[in-house]
Amino acid sequence: MNDPVISLRGIDKIYDQGVRTQVLFGVNLDIAAGEFVALVGASGSGKSTMLNLVGLLDTPSAGQVLIAGRDAATLDEDERSRLRREHLGFIFQSHYLLPDFDIMENVFMPCRLRGEVALGDSWKRVETLIETVGLSEHRHKRPHQLSGGQQQRAAIVRALANEPRLVLADEPTGNLDTQTRDVVFTLMRDLSRKRGQAFLLVTHDPSLAVDVDRVVTIRDGRIVDERRP
Secondary structure, rough: OOOOOEEEEHHHEEEEOOOOOEEEEEEEEOOOOOOOOEEEEEOOOOOOOOHHHHHOOOOOEEEEEOOOEEEEOOHHHHHHHHHHHHHHHEOOOOOOOOOOHHHHHHHHHHHHHHOOOOHHHHHHHHHHHHHHHOOOOHOOOOOOOOOOHHHEEEEEEHOOOOOOOEEEEEEOOOOOHHHHHHHHHHHHHHHHHHOOOOEEEOOOOHHHHHOEEEEEEEEOOOEEEEEEE
């Protein structure tokens, strides 16, 4: 396997809000550059907690989260935010597009947050992505003028705008009908293969965990199986 873009080493996660509850137990996981990984498990298995840790949105109770040669678990929030902006992209079940901005402005937002300006190299890169996902003729429309599938395609472009090393996709097709779901999944898979970006897809849908490089199963806070379909 190529050098991992992110590594989890001996991750425990404990919540203590009056009642001590351990959610993750000694989790180890490497995701390589360009790898398309599905994380599957029942509700309450620890998927969301693990995704929050990989996404640097939370810190473990024990263990290491290694990205870009740094242990994110030891960094302060500002440093974690910088790593997140530079190395990670996010796709959610809901697209979370901003209603008062057109599609091009929405998908360029991660670049703007890094201080990049419209019409520069990043803008051209995002325009190419918009064309790749078939939204060129819609780029100046507002989100409410697009279908659900088109909105989710825009959300994928937004996740890729900063050229992240790893894209985290949390039930990204959960609100779509079957046909649109398949189109969006295929788009993500093709983009991963062509651009060499790693994807971690969290899903309850076993049909999506077929055309992937690896399926990781989590149960009761422990990784119990890893297989390559």
